[in-house]
Amino acid sequence: MTCQGLILTVVFVMLCRAEADTxxxxxxxxxxxxxxxxxxxxxxxxxxxxxxxxxxxxxxxxxxxxxxxxxxxxxxxxxxxxxxxxxxxxxxxxxxxxxxxxxxxxxxxxxxxxxxxxxxxxxxxxEQLRGSLHYIISEGNLTATCSANAWPRPVISWIVPKAQSEKTEEVVTHPNGTLSVISKLYVNRSTSLAGQLLICRVRHMEKDRDYSVKVEDGWWFSVPWLLATAALLIVFVVLVLTVVCWRRRRKKQSESKAS
The missing domain is CATH 2.60.40.10 (Immunoglobulins)
Incomplete structure (x- = not known):
């Protein structure tokens, strides 16, 4: 082995040893x-x-x-x-x-x-995860909003009872570099969700955290049923009035014949 080759070998061994020592x-x-x-x-x-x-x-x-x-x-x-x-x-x-x-x-x-x-x-x-979940009802449709602020970027998923739904997502960057992920869930015919549990699952730093809310059985969910009930009530009132008017008319007719 030449002198140059020996030097290169020594240097290579020393570098490998250095990598092993770190x-x-x-x-x-x-x-x-x-x-x-x-x-x-x-x-x-x-x-x-x-x-x-x-x-x-x-x-x-x-x-x-x-x-x-x-x-x-x-x-x-x-x-x-x-x-x-x-x-x-x-x-x-x-x-x-x-x-x-x-x-x-x-x-x-x-x-x-x-x-x-x-x-x-x-x-x-x-940045520690801060999240929230809420929903609103408008014209019989439900809109749920799940917000998660953190760093690294949190990932949002939904666990929803079977229902026709759509999702949108928005990411906001704050001056300090942290991120807010805002996911919205749109559900049609929200009456099917009454009493059900909506879950927003946020994954951050390889851990999952669930935010949940129960969809309440409030009168705002019953707008279609209220309309149907009101219509039936009107029909019932009309029928009652019709019967009352008919009975009064029959009574007058009977009194006229008796006289």
Missing amino acids: VIQKKVVEVGGNVTLSCLLMGSYDILQVTWQKTNTRENLATYSVSKGVTVAETYRGRLNFTRLSLNDTAITLWRVGIQDDGCYKCLFNTFPTGAIPQDTCFTVY
Whole structure:
């Protein structure tokens, strides 16, 4: 084996060992909270500097070296700092995290003579789920509205008794990056739902939460029946009046013949 080949082999083995020595972390933090990210490089290396980057942008967030100390990018000053100063065991803390901070971060251990040894650590930013469900009745039709505000985006599904229905969905993005998903369910002939349970199921962070409401047996559901009842009542009144008038007429006729 040539000298060049030997050097390449040694470098390859060291890089493979470095990858084996790193551990990928995954964390979850609520919007507005704090999170600490750490990297640990095991083994013996001559580390000159540690650099933290946002993986998707490749921008340097902070660096640390014994000779130059700590440097934090201007856009992160007051919101990020090193909380563990060690070249092989490094940690940074982000305060007041927002949706834009969600993702993966890379710490680069700049070593000699191996070069940069990367390690990834990720965290997910979430906003707690807030949901609601209500319905209204108009002209015998039911409109149910289910709203879910959260991050990551919540997914809405409906569990409805057998009925003819249609659905629409709208997504609203708020200034802080959170999302509101508004799903509407339109049901015709709502009388068939009287006493039934409507369920809006929201899936968020791999968990399901149900919001339910019972469709009440109120007079507003009986508008078609009220019309039918009113019509029957009118017919009955007309019949009664007809009978009364007929009896009075017969009575007058009988009195006329008697006289």
